[in-house]
Amino acid sequence: KQEVTQIPAALSVPEGENLVLNCSFTDSAIYNLQWFRQDPGKGLTSLLLIQSSQREQTSGRLNASLDKSSGRSTLYIAASQPGDSATYLCAVRPPGQNFVFGPGTRLSVLP
Amino acid sequence: EAQVTQNPRYLITVTGKKLTVTCSQNMNHEYMSWYRQDPGLGLRQIYYSMNVEVTDKGDVPEGYKVSRKEKRNFPLILESPSPNQTSLYFCASRLDPATYEQYFGPGTRLTVT
Secondary structure, three states, X not given: OOOEEEEOOEEEEEOOOOEEEEEEEOOOOOOEEEEEXXXXXXXXXXXXXXXXXXXXXXXXXXXXXXXXXXXXXXXEEOOOOHHHOEEEEEEEEOOOOOOEEOOOEEEEEEO | OOOEXXXXXXXXXXXXXXXEEEEEEOOOOOEEEEEEEEOOOEEXXXXXXXXXXXEEEOOOOXXXXXXXOXXXXXXXXXXXXXXXXXXXXXXXXXXXOOXXXXXXXXXXXEEXX
C-alpha cells in the first residue's frame, strides 16, 4: 500500500530565504505527483503537478522535482515571503487509485 | 467563478444526531469525492462518485453515506455521528477520473461531542 511522508512537519524561516520541502513515497509506480497549498479555513490549491515521465515542473518561484526510483520529490521555494506561509501537501496518484496524501509541512515565513 | 462550495463550514453536534454536509460544484464535473483530514494522517478519501448514481467507497467509508442524484451535488451523510468522526472534511471535484486538476471546497470543521 502506498504511503506518503513529508519532512519536516513544520518549518520556520526568515523572509528571503530559499527553502526545500521534502516528500517521500513508498511505491515508485505512480501516475503523477502533485503539490498543494492549504491555507487555514480554506481548501487546497494545486501548485504543481509532475507526470511520472517528468523530472521537474516550475511555476514562478516554485520548482518541484521528482525522482521516482528513489521515491522522492522536493518542492523548492525561492526568496520566500510571508505570504508563502501555509501548509504544503504532496500527493501521489498510484495506478487505478485516487490520490494518496502526505501529512503536510507547515511553513512559517517570518517578516 | 468556478468553485466547490460546502455547508456548513463549522458544525458542533452530539453523538447520534444525524447530520448532512452539502457539497456543490458549478463546473459540470463528473468526479466528486469526500476526504477527511486529521492531524498527522493527511487527507483520506471517504467516498467518491464517478457520475450521477455511481458512488463507491474510499479508504475510510465506515460511518458515512453519500448520494449523487444530481451532477452538481454530492452530500455527505452521517447517520449516527460519533466522536471519532470529529475532523475537517473536504469535498473535491474534477472533470473526470483521469483529469488531475482537482478542485477543493473550503472545508467543514465537524466536532461531535
